Amino acid sequence: MPVEYQHISVLKQEILELMKPQPGQHFIDGTLGGGGHTESILEQTSPDGKVLAFELDDRAIKAAKKRLKKYQERLIIVHKSYVHLKQEFKKHTKEFKKPSGIILDLGLSSDQLDRADRGFSFKDHGSLDMRFDKKGQTLTASDIILTWPEDKLIKIFREYGEVKQSKRLAKGFILWRQTLVKQKQKMLKTSMLVYVILRILNIKPDSVKRFRKHPATQVFQSLRIAVNGELDNLQSVLPQAIEVLPTGGRLAVISFHSLEDRIVKRYFKKLAQNCICPPTNPICNCDNEAQVKLVNKRAIKPSQAEITSNPRSRSAILRVIEKV
Ligand SMILES: C[S@@+](CC[C@H](N)C(=O)[O-])C[C@H]1O[C@@H](n2cnc3c(N)ncnc32)[C@H](O)[C@@H]1O
Known part of the structure; x- marks a missing residue:
């Protein structure tokens, strides 16, 4: 880094x-x-x-x-x-x-993008944070995935990421969340989110290269926009x-x-x-x-x-x- x-x-x-x-x-x-x-x-x-x-x-x-x-x-x-x-x-x-x-x-x-600890990049293995101001802001991207209701997730994926499969992804995250809550996860990792996005969208990790943009790009963009308003x-x-x-x-x-x-x-x-x-x-x-x-x-x-x-x-x- x-x-x-x-x-x-x-x-x-x-x-x-x-x-x-x-x-x-x-x-x-x-x-x-x-x-x-x-x-x-x-x-x-x-x-x-x-x-x-x-x-x-x-x-x-x-x-x-x-x-x-x-x-x-x-x-x-x-x-x-x-x-x-x-x-x-x-x-x-x-x-x-x-x-x-x-x-x-x-x-x-x-x-910000290149430092794994900031959590902006789907290419790294950092905390899913995404706050511009780590001291002044409290809400992280991880909090959004762990706590926001399904309709709010769909809304941000659609409005801030123009994500095509917003409903499918939000539903998948809600199911995933049940395991995360049992494990008492507080801060997710960017790589965990990428893995789950690919699972929900039924994309094999080695076929990601076929896509013009990485399939996680728009979800990451919508989380970043939501975290920082x-x-x-x-x-x-x-x-x-x-x-x-x-x-x-x-x-x-x-x-x-x-x-x-x-x-x-x-x-x-x-x-x-x-x-x-x-x-x-x-x-x-x-x-x-x-x-x-x-x-x-x-x-x-x-x-x-x-x-x-x-x-x-x-x-x-x-x-x-x-x-x-
Ligand atoms: C593209 S960079 C700016 C680069 C700068 N123009 C330069 O030449 O070095 C955008 C910066 O804006 C900051 N930023 C984003 N939203 C902001 C806000 N609402 N108020 C103040 N700074 C913000 C980010 O933390 C980031 O450092």
């Missing part, structure tokens, strides 16, 4: 080109991670630009502090969820002015970001799957509309005015060169808006 914090920032050049950080400007980074995006913003805003950054993961904060040591006077790190963006921005108004841009690089880092968090932060931005300020969101991107795309489209009258209205009488303009009409994706050097970037989707 890697000891050093590992993560390669995605779409870094594109972020710089679209956010255009200038000396003295202030930015908010909602997902600091190892500090890759923040580092390039701090470089470009030298000598006195600032970043207000949010992060839930202790290990990421430690790594980012080390990496960004020379910028420490210009970096404020908040060990909280970005859902507190507006509140924390207000708290720091003495030393932090209205941001020229806000960045959200959603999901998890390679460091990821989609609710995203829905909560978008309006806060718009409120905090001044006219001309930009918001950039990097998503990694269609569920996140759908939320971002729909929200941006809604805010960019002037008229919100129903199509049956012969003339517009809504007096609505667009709050933002779309900086990129089409989603930006990593170049082939980036995907080759960092295959994990392949699913990244960047959308940027500007407040008007």
Whole structure:
């Protein structure tokens, strides 16, 4: 397991080109991670630009502090969820002015994915944990499998994983759970869950290679989203970001799957509309005015060169808006 914090920032050049950080400007980074995006913003805003950054993961904060040591006077790190963006921005108004841009690089880092003890990967044999913040959050993915009712399991598999066999899997887990409860299991292992998923779906371990995606991928994704309330968090932060931005300020969101991107795309489209009258209205009488303009009409994706050097970037989707 890697000891050093590992993560390669995605779409870094594109972020710089679209956010255009200038000396003295202030930015908010909602997902600091190892500090890759923040580092390039701090470089470009030298000598006195600032970043207000949010992060839930202790290990990421430690790594980012080390990496960004020379910028420490210009970096404020908040060990909280970005859902507190507006509140924390207000708290720091003495030393932090209205941001020229806000960045959200959603999901998890390679460091989190590659450390078996975090429980995010179906390739490892770690505890089925999946909390971004091990100290502040209590619910783990293991708790969900061990205690949530069948209908709630079906719901998260469908809504957060678009899992095709949600009912079959939920039923299978409930049966499996009876043995686990007898054994007084408190924390399951990722490999146990993978084994049971394959059993329920009647897939032999050695035939997994036939699948384009590992059959456990979507179940793991839905558990991760449920443990960390990821989609609710995203829905909560978008309006806060718009409120905090001044006219001309930009918001950039990097998503990694269609569920996140759908939320971002729909929200941006809604805010960019002037008229919100129903199509049956012969003339517009809504007096609505667009709050933002779309900086990129089409989603930006990593170049082939980036995907080759960092295959994990392949699913990244960047959308940027500007407040008007
Ligand atoms: C893809 S990584 C960010 C990488 C970072 N942009 C970089 O260049 O190093 C996403 C990070 O967001 C953090 N995160 C996820 N949800 C969060 C939330 N609601 N609030 C704050 N941080 C969050 C994760 O812990 C993870 O470290």
